[in-house]
Amino acid sequence: MRVGTVCYATEQGLGYLAKDFYDHGVVTDPVVVLHPKRPSRHGEWYPDRPVIHPGTLFSTPVLAYLSACDVVLFFETPFDWQLIPFLREHGVKTALIPMYECMPAELPAKPDLVVNPSLLDQRYYPEGVYLPVPAPDGWFCRRRDRARVFVHNAGHGGLRGRNGTAEVLNAFEQYVRSPAKLIIRTQSGFSTGDYPPTNPNVEIRTGTFDRRTLYSEGDVFLFPEKFNGLSLPLQEAFAAGMCVMCGDRFPMNAWLPTPPMIQVKEYRRARVSPRCNEFDEAVYDPKEIARTVDDWYDRDVSLFSQEGGRWAEENSWGNLKPRYIDLLERLAGTTRPRSV
Numbered sequence: 132m133r134v135g136t137v138c139y140a141t142e143q144g145l146g147y148l149a150k151d152f153y154d155h156g157v158v159t160d161p162v163v164v165l166h167p168k169r170p171s172r173h174g175e176w177y178p179d180r181p182v183i184h185p186g187t188l189f190s191t192p193v194l195a196y197l198s199a200c201d202v203v204l205f206f207e208t209p210f211d212w213q214l215i216p217f218l219r220e221h222g223v224k225t226a227l228i229p230m231y232e233c234m235p236a237e238l239p240a241k242p243d244l245v246v247n248p249s250l251l252d253q254r255y256y257p258e259g260v261y262l263p264v265p266a267p268d269g270w271f272c273r274r275r276d277r278a279r280v281f282v283h284n285a286g287h288g289g290l291r292g293r294n295g296t297a298e299v300l301n302a303f304e305q306y307v308r309s310p311a312k313l314i315i316r317t318q319s320g321f322s323t324g325d326y327p328p329t330n331p332n333v334e335i336r337t338g339t340f341d342r343r344t345l346y347s348e349g350d351v352f353l354f355p356e357k358f359n360g361l362s363l364p365l366q367e368a369f370a371a372g373m374c375v376m377c378g379d380r381f382p383m384n385a386w387l388p389t390p391p392m393i394q395v396k397e398y399r400r401a402r403v404s405p406r407c408n409e410f411d412e413a414v415y416d417p418k419e420i421a422r423t424v425d426d427w428y429d430r431d432v433s434l435f436s437q438e439g440g441r442w443a444e445e446n447s448w449g450n451l452k453p454r455y456i457d458l459l460e461r462l463a464g465t466t467r468p469r470s471v
Contacts, residue, residue, distance in 0.1 A: 132202070132459065133201050134203070135160040135197045135204070136203060137210050141170065141172070142172065142339050145206060152455075154268075155448050155452055160197070161177050161180050201459075201463040202224045205228070207234070215240035226245070227245050227246070228246050228247075229245060229256060231251060231252045231255040231408055243462060247260065248262070248264045249261075249359075250382040265450075265451040265452065266369075274437075276431065277432065278374060281313045282373070283316075283353045287319045291358075293356055293357045293358055294354065298355060302418070302420035307421045307425060311332065312334070315335045316338075316340055351376050352376065355377060376392065379395060391423070391435070393423045395415065396414045397414045398412065
């Protein structure tokens, strides 16, 4: 079975997501879209595969390439929604893994199958099938003993500051009283005017780091995210054996240990753009983040390492890949490769 996709080859969540599905053989025929701002690693990740510029999908020969697939699986976006009816006309089934917060409130075209990666996405697309994204394959799970070093991965900052970076820094700058150490990794850097690092226990590291390096150090992954459904950083940290300290909000409190979670102050209705779905965005009080950090500082978190290891095994590629393959094979049915 040939499974195509259209994706970025960038070191960010959406890029890693597509790469994992390709590396594990679920996706076989990727088309890479060059990111308008970030470096593309298509030569390393997807050698000898089609590469296009944004907005040129329908002006390139890749349509014939995708039309030769049995199924085309999209991650969040098809990049051009007219691709869905085009592929349908050429006998190719389409499947979509949505990120509810970034999806148009009214889909311009409906795929043949929606595969929801979280229980929150399932609420938005109840006609879809809930199937979690597998945990990182072969991830190094290290036992963490006591909650002394807290790690926050800011990435590129996230839509609407969704990773909670400003609130975490505010908590450590003003309210944390314990000697907890905080390591913040950022790919984009911070303005010192916005984030003055006056707390000597706060270390900011700038650059793009190997995914395993992100979780090789530290005991607690501090990540008060505001509105994710699927959160790859939380999955990666838990699979690496870290105690995960995120917001006590759905769907995270449906699969992660809840004792270390941070209380949400309130929710407000929000959108990432006027055309996208409306959602509940969690609001966090830096004082509550600090209280939770201080409460857990130096406590035994070894049981969370064990739980993370078990979760990673239960949700491994070995266990979940056959379910993805089965879904896509049943979707493809008797579809045969065709050319334009």
